[in-house]
Amino acid sequence: MFARRIVVVGTGYVGLTTGACLASLGHRVVCSDVNAEKVAQLSRGEVRIHEPGLAELVQEGIAAGRLEFVLGSAGAVADAEVVFLCVPTPMGSGGGADLAVVESVAREVREVLPAGCVLVTKSTVPVGTSARLRELVGRPDVAVVSNPEFLREGSAVHDFLNPDRIVVGSDSQDAAERVAALYARLGAPTVLTDAASAEMVKYAANCFLATKLSYVNAIAELCERLGADITDVTEGMGYDRRIGQAFLQPGPGWGGSCLPKDTAALLQVAEAVEFDFPLLQATISANARQRERMVAKVVDACGGSLDGVRLGLLGLTFKAGTDDLRDSPALEVARLLAARGAELVAFDPGLRGDEPGLPLTLVDDPYQAAKGAAALVLLTEWQEFRTLDWARVAQELEAPVVVDTRNHLDPDALRRAGLSWRGVGRTPVG
Incomplete structure (x- = not known):
């Protein structure tokens, strides 16, 4: 498996677990967040989330030089091969998912994403979001992939490293296979499908x-x-x-x-x-x-x-x-x-x-x-x-x-x- 240059946007339960676990698999990971105090704490290896094994993985990743934390996403993605969106999608008016943060990040990074980069939605998003992001980014040289998470709080690290399945969906077969390859060491069953089905x-x-x-x-x-x-x-x-x-x-x-x-x-x-x-x-x-x-x-x-x-x-x-x-x-x-x-x-x-x-x-x-x-x-x-x-x-x-x-x-x-x-x-x- 080739090590990839990965950026994870958002350091909540999903983002921090994703970044730390991908770094443990040998990838070079940069995690970005908009909270300066949180970035400083994480850079020191201080994890405030109650999640067994997560603090240890963060500290190991920092010590190995495979994991770092930065403020803001635009500067972080400049040399990324894969960018994961792990930002909140809370319940909005009428019960639907509020995609304001997802779309805001997409607008922020669309001009600076490298050619050939893959933009991945890890956050839970409604069916059709990948298609919406493709239009929003407006870059035919940047593929959009859906890769939903199936992490349980309290066992998120275990679930990431011992998954029942990996689900990857995209209209670009090559992009879907590149994202699936990030998890190759885990040996989990992989479902490759279209973006709407993955969502x-x-x-x-x-x-x-x-x-x-x-x-x-x-x-x-x-x-x-x-x-x-x-x-x-x-x-x-x-x-x-x-x-x-x-x-x-x-x-x-x-x-x-x-x-x-x-x-x-x-x-x-x-x-x-x-x-x-x-x-x-x-x-x-x-x-x-x-x-x-x-x-x-x-x-x-x-x-x-x-x-x-x-x-x-x-x-x-x-x-x-x-x-x-x-x-x-x-x-x-x-x-x-x-x-x-x-x-x-x-x-x-x-x-x-x-x-x-x-x-x-x-x-x-x-x-x-x-x-x-x-x-x-x-x-x-x-x-x-x-x-x-x-x-x-x-x-x-x-x-x-x-x-x-x-x-x-x-x-x-x-x-x-x-x-x-x-x-x-x-x-x-x-």
Whole structure:
């Protein structure tokens, strides 16, 4: 494999992981960002993103001379062979993806891209974006390629270096093959297709996962009404190879930086071509209902009212292993609880305590969260919550009730500590 000169524009979760991992594969990578302080920190090997293994890869890349960080993108791309766009595409008005940053970067670099350079969209973008960028750049000597990412926060480095597949799409076969070759050392199955199909793969995959989660949450509610156990039901389902074990865990709803905006974006894309997509709409509606259902569980556990009731919360990030609060179902449940009049005290091992706008008080350990609370509510599945001293938790709580919205805890361990456990899709214990 030939080492390539690569520029990565944007140093968020996707951009920084992409740059550091490509450098670890032997390429020479320059990562650009518009935040001068962030560039300075990264140049010193300081990584503020909570992502296992990422800081080490950044430091190794800098030490080896294969990874550097610069301010601004126009100067960085002057001798690039491949330029990756890894910039935000947040949910815009109407639910569609906001491409303002993508298009702004394209305008900024279009005159300075070297002839023969390949411009790659790594950010999640709607179908047709590659065609739009080709028109915007207006350079027949610069190919545009779609190369969607499939990285999970908390395991992004592992996912990049151990991919299920590499998807590359372009109307230029040569450009697509050049981008695919960047990953040759990984030995992953590679899908070479047109740009529109590559863009569609990311949305189709994420919306399928969201649908799977909404489905299992509905089955969990049905289990509660029928006296079945969702844990046994999903185990029986998961052994079917057509279904698989992944994304069969019920919870307070799905969230994060991808699924909410991708489901909304695909729904808007469907509407734009006059395609009725009731299945996806139902998936989104069921997710909103699931959060309300978790609130109802807490209300019931506290005797029917939360007005002035103190609640302890375990976890606020959208999933364990991250510090990301974007579209967190845990945080949304917390907001709904606060709207019902509850006084919230929370602990999350991924948060620093300086996050703005939280409807609660953050404390330094889970026992402080439990102190004087009418119930303890687990919202994020951090592994350390499983090994708490539950006898001590029982002493701290005002009432011996734990609502486990992730089915993450051992009900028998809580029962032995004198606590009542209430989960999702399962019979209460204690």
